Every structure is written in structure tokens, then in C-alpha cells.
Amino acid sequence: MLEGIVEETVRSLPGAAFARRQHAQLLLLHALRLGVRGGAGLRPGWLRLLADARLRLAVEAVHAAPAHPWGLREPAAVAGMSRSHFAQRFREVAGQTPLAYVSHWRVRLARQALRDSDTTVAALGERLGYASESSFSHAFRRVVGTPPSRYRRNAAEGDGR
The missing domain is CATH 1.10.287 (Helix Hairpins)
Incomplete structure (x- = not known):
């Protein structure tokens, strides 16, 4: 090459x-x-998740359907593991719980959409599986440190946080 x-x-x-x-x-x-x-x-994180064939299947399922109401049962089944073993192994490999990973993945998608589209915060939250605009805004703020509307404004002004 x-x-x-x-x-x-x-x-x-x-x-x-x-x-x-x-x-x-x-x-x-x-x-x-x-x-x-x-x-x-490898340190715990995304690359190490990709290296684990069973966990990678669960991550791919989450990525394919971020709005799905993920718990532990379904991704554990996709990985062919019990819920407790899946949760323990995921945390060990990823450095975070499976549900925290789902939340961070959704917020990553939201950040991109807030920068690149004019989708409303409410519609974006619904598209990503949140029950309300409020629950989406709360989750976004918990991960990013700022509400989605302020994030969009900052991104438009070139701050891009």
C-alpha cells in the first residue's frame, strides 16, 4: 500500500x-x-470493543438502531451472553456500562445532526429514542455539558464544542 x-x-x-x-x-x-x-x-474503549467479536455484534446492533429502547437483555442476547456476564465484560472492555455507551452513541449522533441539519431538538430527541424533548435535553446536557440548543448555537458560531 x-x-x-x-x-x-x-x-x-x-x-x-x-x-x-x-x-x-x-x-x-x-x-x-x-x-x-x-x-x-488496548486500553478500555471503542477499539477494544471492536476487537471483541461478541461485543462487536452488540455494538453493531446498537449503531443500527439507536432509537431502540435498549436494555441489557437484547444486546446480551445478540452477543450470546447472559445479561450479567455481558454487562461485566462490556464494562471491562469499553470502560463504561452498556447503557452509558448507548447514551453516548445517541449524543454523538445528536451532535452531528445539530451541527449539520436544522432538525428541531424535539424531533431529534424522538428520532434517537427519547420519550420527550426534556429527557433528550437532560441526557445531552449530562454528556456534553450544555443543552442541545446552546450546542447548536455554538457550533453555528464556530465554537463547535
């Missing part, structure tokens, strides 16, 4: 910049795969 990047740089054919970016992305992907193989030596 490094040879491909060098060749694209030297030959400078049409589309070389695009090809270099693609080679670089593949190089990064391979490096990440090597780094997460088995998860040995």
Missing part, C-alpha cells in the same frame, strides 16, 4: 490524489486491524 501511495505520487496521473487517499485509508484500516487483533494491550 505504501508503494501504491508512492507510485501515485511519482506518476501523478489523473485521479492520483484520490488514489493516494484510498491507499492511505486502506493502510489505516490494516493498521487498525493489526492493532485490535485480540485486543491485547
Whole structure:
């Protein structure tokens, strides 16, 4: 892959910049795969979650349906584990509880939507599985430290917190 990047740089054919970016992305992907193989030596977090084949299935399910009312039972079943073993293993590998992960994932999606769309806070909260605008705003503020409306204003002004 490094040879491909060098060749694209030297030959400078049409589309070389695009090809270099693609080679670089593949190089990064391979490096990440090597780094997460088995998860040995990784600190708790997202990369270590990806290294755990069973937990990765549960994370993929959460990512595919963030609005779903996740508890412990369903992701544990997806991972093929008991609820208690899943909760313990998830916390050990991710550094947070499964439900905290769900909340942080939803807030990550919300931050992006608040920066990139004009979706109302209420509609966004509903789309992400919150029962009310108030519960969404409370969860968002707990994770980010500021209410969603202020976050959107700051992002529009270039603060981007």
C-alpha cells in the first residue's frame, strides 16, 4: 500500500490524489486491524470493543438502531451472553456500562445532526429514542455539558464544542 501511495505520487496521473487517499485509508484500516487483533494491550474503549467479536455484534446492533429502547437483555442476547456476564465484560472492555455507551452513541449522533441539519431538538430527541424533548435535553446536557440548543448555537458560531 505504501508503494501504491508512492507510485501515485511519482506518476501523478489523473485521479492520483484520490488514489493516494484510498491507499492511505486502506493502510489505516490494516493498521487498525493489526492493532485490535485480540485486543491485547488496548486500553478500555471503542477499539477494544471492536476487537471483541461478541461485543462487536452488540455494538453493531446498537449503531443500527439507536432509537431502540435498549436494555441489557437484547444486546446480551445478540452477543450470546447472559445479561450479567455481558454487562461485566462490556464494562471491562469499553470502560463504561452498556447503557452509558448507548447514551453516548445517541449524543454523538445528536451532535452531528445539530451541527449539520436544522432538525428541531424535539424531533431529534424522538428520532434517537427519547420519550420527550426534556429527557433528550437532560441526557445531552449530562454528556456534553450544555443543552442541545446552546450546542447548536455554538457550533453555528464556530465554537463547535
